Amino acid sequence: MKPLKYLPQLGFLALIIFLITDTPLINPISSNVKNQLKQNEGSHTEGSHKEGSNNKNISQEEKEKRMGIFHYNEGNKNFKEGRFDEAIINYKKALHHNKSFKEAIINLSTAYMKNSKYDETLETLRKGMLLDSQNPYIHYNYACYFSLIGQPKKSLEMLKTAIHFGYNKFDQIAMDPDLKKLRESTNFKNWFDKQKT
Helix, strand or coil: CHHHHHHHHHHHHHHHHHHHCCCCCCCCCCHHHHHHHHCCCCCCCCCCCCCCCCCCCCCHHHHHHHHHHHHHHHHHHHHHCCCHHHHHHHHHHHHHHCCCCHHHHHHHHHHHHHCCCHHHHHHHHHHHHHHCCCCHHHHHHHHHHHHHCCCHHHHHHHHHHHHHCCCCCHHHHHHCHHHHHHHCCHHHHHHHHHHHC
């Protein structure tokens, strides 16, 4: 009978995993980062920072970029598994190694929102704006942020800006739970109906 005592916890865990795997990550990786990811990133065990150089002489800057990519990938794995606290840690590590890693900033802000850490979300988005004020995903996350804190007017402004800079995932806009409060506003409904035509 002892193995059955964990059955309720396993059922709850299975439900959480099922619900989370239905949520896609917001930000695809840019082509520049994709090319870097195709290269050998090296091994990484706790306490080591082997960068996979195979004893080749590579610059410290390149080592830092590779470690940033490693932690970014780990953060994405954690995010997909619904372990947002661990994802936050890994995205922060990625930014420690590469402070201009826009994708890590965008996904870090998303992970903060998933954990309802709105002050940290706002701080991260501000840093993202300093790096790339025309990035549509940063503006999209701002729209999500403002919707979550109950400011649909600002949310709609940021969503319009995201679309202006190239965001075109209207299916995502129509379904994203972070934009629920925005979708309930009359201004959004009128605007969104015009976008469909």
